[in-house]
Amino acid sequence: MIWTWRLRRGGGRRRTGKNHQLDLKVTIPPHFRCPISLDLMKDPVTLSTGITYDRENIEAWMEAGNYTCPVTNQALRSIEQIPNHSIRKMIQDWCVQNRSHGIERIPTPRVPVTGIEVMEILSEIMDATRHEDQSKCKDLVMKLKVKGEESDRNKKCIKANGAVRTLAAVFNAFAAVSFQKYEVLLEEILSTLMLMFPLDGEAGLTLGSPDSLRCMVWFLKNGDLSTRRNAVLAIKDIISMDKEHVVEAFARIEGAKEALMKIIQEPICPTSTKASLMVIYYMVSSSLTSTDNIRSDFAEMDLVSLLLEILVDSEKSLCEKALGVLDAICCSEEGRQKAYSHALTIPVIVKKILRVSDIATEFSVSIVWKLCKNEKRDDGGVLVEALQVGAFQKLLLLLQVGCGERTKEKATELLKLLNLNRDRCECIDSMDFKDIKRPF
Structure with missing residues (x-):
């Protein structure tokens, strides 16, 4: 079998009188090819058996637990790989000779x-x-x-x-x-x-x-x-x-919480924002006795507003982390008060139900459940707002498509609370499910 590279001269197209494309075939010399991959060797090394391979391929072979020569099947007396400078120089010279065909010279390996x-x-x-x-x-x-x-x-x-x-x-x-x-x-x-x-x-x-x-x-x-x-x-x-040991030590450091907030307020890159949210999540969801104080501190720093801004338009992974932190923050009275006072809380969180992922839906339902269950206003403002943005329909659909047991319990309890307030407002169909027949 003849192994070749199909290359196109002059950027890939050479027109003939009949507008046919001319393909050039450049044959790779057999001794320039790695016996394992059959590709041109970039870093040729020779084993104790005298056979030369590309370093990357033979190392992958050995890392897989093979200690024989792939060509001769002989047991290797030594796993030392000796650079074959002669072959490498010949390959580089061949690349230079054929550069008019678009072949690039392989760099000298370190x-x-x-x-x-x-x-x-x-x-x-x-x-x-x-x-x-x-x-x-x-x-x-x-x-x-x-x-x-x-x-x-x-x-x-x-x-x-x-x-x-x-x-x-x-x-x-x-x-x-x-x-x-x-x-x-x-x-x-x-x-x-x-x-x-x-x-x-x-x-x-x-x-x-x-x-x-x-x-x-x-x-x-x-x-x-x-x-x-x-x-x-x-x-x-x-x-x-x-988590427990390091969170406790980290939380005691002066300025640690403010430093994490700075990463979110002044984003460096998505990776650092996600990392900061994960650290905060570990802090606000731990079982330490100081966790309530940590939640309250973050609430006072207006973390809730930052999280809602992130949730308005963010990709899946970032959205999940922001919802997880907000869910934990809402375990505290201060966190819930901040959420109640923000106009975007209920519309944004309800929108995330069944829109991002299963874990995002679980966090979203949990947040709405905590806010509705712990509301102290007599007018049921949060429940009415949840009804107006389509929470009732989404929760019904969630129970139909299935969810975790804990989420199912919270969704069921939420539906009961929402049902008591249905006569106090006209529900607006969710735009996400506008074609679904309303069950009432």
Whole structure:
């Protein structure tokens, strides 16, 4: 079989007298192709059996648990992969010779990092940490970061040799001394750690210490956009491992709640906004004795208004997180009062029922249920408003299409409350279900 690249000269079209397109066939020499993928090799390496493969393909073969040569089926005496510079140079020369056909020269691959190199760098980092040598430590961390950014293979190797635990320990050590004095170094460590998320348990516990958390809160308030983003992503990752312990420590840090609010008020990117909402959700939905106070604090900061603004026009993932936070906030009296006072609360939340996802519907029903059940006004203002925006129809449809048991109980109770107030207003059909026959 002849393996070829079909290429089009001059951007892809060459007209003949009959307006036919001329296809050119460029044959790839067989010894330039990887025996595994049959594609042109970009980083040829030779095994102990003497067979040359593309590095990416043979590494995937070995990672799958295969320790034989795919071509000869011989057991590998060594898993060392020796770069085949001769073949690589020949492939590059061939690419240059055929560049008129649109073939690009493959770049010279970088030599991948080894486990020994990683451990040597980490050892030097720890030594620099013991001497509080910020400059040397920063240079070594940057060296590690550069190698990790070169390829996924390097990133895996760095992580597999304990870099995450070491960097977390170094971050905590310098943060404990002075995160303002060592700000540049700590920012570099945090940026390097971002390459290796999610963190493992030991690293998470280390970064969950009061000193490290205080440093990250300081970054949230004073760092540049990149540092603030990295800090909130790190906090989210740390809290997700040990919610109760870390939430309690984080909530006690002065300015932590305000820093999270700043991320939402002044968005950096969707990822950081979602991370901030997740951290707030962990804080307002925990079982700590201080949770009610945390909910009240966020309500006083006008988080409810921010959440409703997000819900007006947001994609699925962001919408789910905002609804989850609002549902937890509405467990407090202060949160409900803020929701009652906002004109968009009921229209926006009812609109989200059956519009986003199952989890969004559950949160939406729960919010409406909490607001209606705990309303203290005699005129039933929230119930009447819910009727006017089509809550009755949506809840009936929700029971027909099915939902979780807890959501079903709340929807049923809401329907009973709404039914008592149907004679007090003229219900407006929901635009989402305008063609559905009304059941009354």
